[in-house]
Amino acid sequence: MAPSSATSPAGNRSGVQLSNTKTTVEFRAALVAMAIVALIPLGVSNPYWLGVLIVSMYFAILAGAWNLLAGYTGQFSLAPATFAMIGAYTTGLLNHYFGVPPLLGIVAAVVVSGLVGLLLGRAVLRLVGPYLALTTLSFAEIMRLVASNSIDITRGDLGLGVAGLLDSRIGWYYLFLGALVVLLILFYMLLRSKAGLFLQAIRDDEVAARRAGVNVVFWKTTAFAISAAASGFAGALYAHFAELVTPELGLIGQTGLIVSMTVIGGMGTLAGPVVAAFLVYVLSEWLRDVGGYQLVVFAALVVIFARFFREGLWGLARAAVQRWGRA
Amino acid sequence: MSGIDVDLAVNGLITGVFYALMAIGLSLIFGILKIVNFAHGEFYMVGAYAYTLIALALGVPVWIALPLAFVVGALLGWLTERTLMRPLYAGYTSWGLMRDEYAVIVTFGLSLFLINFVDKVIGPYAYRGPPLVETSRVVLGPVLISGHRLLAAGIAIAVIAVTAALIKWSFWGQQIRAVSQNRLGASLAGIDTAKASVIVFMLSGGLAAFAGALLSPVINASPDVGIFPAIKSYIIVVLGGMGSVPGAIIASLFLGVIESFGAVYISFQYRDAFGLILLMLFLLFRPQGLFGEKGREV
Numbered sequence: 072m073a074p075s076s077a078t079s080p081a082g083n084r085s086g087v088q089l090s091n092t093k094t095t096v097e098f099r100a101a102l103v104a105m106a107i108v109a110l111i112p113l114g115v116s117n118p119y120w121l122g123v124l125i126v127s128m129y130f131a132i133l134a135g136a137w138n139l140l141a142g143y144t145g146q147f148s149l150a151p152a153t154f155a156m157i158g159a160y161t162t163g164l165l166n167h168y169f170g171v172p173p174l175l176g177i178v179a180a181v182v183v184s185g186l187v188g189l190l191l192g193r194a195v196l197r198l199v200g201p202y203l204a205l206t207t208l209s210f211a212e213i214m215r216l217v218a219s220n221s222i223d224i225t226r227g228d229l230g231l232g233v234a235g236l237l238d239s240r241i242g243w244y245y246l247f248l249g250a251l252v253v254l255l256i257l258f259y260m261l262l263r264s265k266a267g268l269f270l271q272a273i274r275d276d277e278v279a280a281r282r283a284g285v286n287v288v289f290w291k292t293t294a295f296a297i298s299a300a301a302s303g304f305a306g307a308l309y310a311h312f313a314e315l316v317t318p319e320l321g322l323i324g325q326t327g328l329i330v331s332m333t334v335i336g337g338m339g340t341l342a343g344p345v346v347a348a349f350l351v352y353v354l355s356e357w358l359r360d361v362g363g364y365q366l367v368v369f370a371a372l373v374v375i376f377a378r379f380f381r382e383g384l385w386g387l388a389r390a391a392v393q394r395w396g397r398a
Numbered sequence: 399m400s401g402i403d404v405d406l407a408v409n410g411l412i413t414g415v416f417y418a419l420m421a422i423g424l425s426l427i428f429g430i431l432k433i434v435n436f437a438h439g440e441f442y443m444v445g446a447y448a449y450t451l452i453a454l455a456l457g458v459p460v461w462i463a464l465p466l467a468f469v470v471g472a473l474l475g476w477l478t479e480r481t482l483m484r485p486l487y488a489g490y491t492s493w494g495l496m497r498d499e500y501a502v503i504v505t506f507g508l509s510l511f512l513i514n515f516v517d518k519v520i521g522p523y524a525y526r527g528p529p530l531v532e533t534s535r536v537v538l539g540p541v542l543i544s545g546h547r548l549l550a551a552g553i554a555i556a557v558i559a560v561t562a563a564l565i566k567w568s569f570w571g572q573q574i575r576a577v578s579q580n581r582l583g584a585s586l587a588g589i590d591t592a593k594a595s596v597i598v599f600m601l602s603g604g605l606a607a608f609a610g611a612l613l614s615p616v617i618n619a620s621p622d623v624g625i626f627p628a629i630k631s632y633i634i635v636v637l638g639g640m641g642s643v644p645g646a647i648i649a650s651l652f653l654g655v656i657e658s659f660g661a662v663y664i665s666f667q668y669r670d671a672f673g674l675i676l677l678m679l680f681l682l683f684r685p686q687g688l689f690g691e692k693g694r695e696v
Contacts, residue, residue, distance in 0.1 A: 141499070147503075194682055199498060200499065200501070201428070201432075205632050205677065205681060206682065209681075212670075213671055213675060216674075220668060334503055367515050370510035370515075374504055374507040374511060377503045
């Protein structure tokens, strides 16, 4: 890539480079964080804490996927946990009734949740802000009610037992980590390409983006489908990890956690939500032992960050680095 | 119409009256700020707790505890407006054009906070509020109804009537409607839009808390008790047209009756899903609702 603005006079081109540089810095930071996570099992062998980290990675995938939709495209869906539930039930039902092996079931889960996301994304195309939030919220509640009331098929709130995939917890740890890193790379490649600019242009001003020739319908729907497919993938992996699928995966509270992680980490930044997922979930397990104030603390943090620090922890960290660099 | 149908209709209408108490506030907020308050159900929950705890723990008579619950809800509404909503129109968020998204996140976060705060401070156990009267059953022809529910419905109708009259004829009510119609025009005409917004939030919080207080002997207050009434109010404001108060009242009664019949004649398990499906269909195909003005452009 051509070095800085001294050699490139074109205003709009430097805008492109700026955006790419920002994404690249965030991507590198995320990879460094993942490298640290990869080293944790060398020092921690307690299966409980490994389990906590595995669930953190599940949430990191969901937060990353929701961030792509909300943070980069500006579509505030309140149904990310629902797509995880759909993915989990896809592989769960296939496995339970037809004996489909988990790996095939996970692929099916990605396809099914991606398709459902495509349809929902297409349906809500014209809705913005509160209308979009309400529509996706009712979609989420309807899906949860269906899963918990179709007792003959899903065994309702009791949950559906599904086959496991790996025996060792360390194996699961690196499987989830691998999945997370692969998704991060895919998101990075997407955001660095023209598509990433299209998505952010739609977020910043949909009408202007359309005037500039961006196929708004295509990219909004695609972002919805990709986000849903990634969430469904996480849900399907989780189903085989927990060996149980319940409607609880789609609770509003789960969406609340995903939103909290994204907002605290920094919406519209590649690294923020993923790193925050670890911080929030591990801290919440620790706070649970201390007195169970975890959800109070995180909900308060969401409000405070949304109100005062829109760019979240990532924005705060960047500001601190800049100040330190200047001094 | 047989006896049971009359009973279902009357009970559905009464449920609708309580829905209306919730939905009016939500609709007013939408009218004035063009946002959906996702913490609306938590005002209801706080009202139920305020009434129950004031009456039971402090031994205050129920007739004083009831208006106090309204006051608690109004104070919470005031605090919410001042700390979180004012940036929406005073222009000091960092969210720029994404004010809708800011409102979704911040009210959703407030909802999570209030649920979990009450859960930790008061506890996850359900509290049953003291009824206003002890009469257990009143029989009116084919209609069977508890004394408390009948009295509570009467009070709710009175409160709704007063609220509707205030919005229609009072000085502040007219100002609120002016701001809903055209914020810039209203401020040019010398209306204090910030004050109008504070009043709407206090009224909205107070009414929702009042609904929670009235129903607390029936619903058994618990931290997550507000979630379903809130979802019902979203359905109602969408059906009635976002921002329309008469629309909200009519849609509330309509939903109450539909649910009452649907639960008996169609499916009890899926009674909560009907309204949600209706909500989705309306948002997708008729976002201005049954009575709202068509004006929304993307």
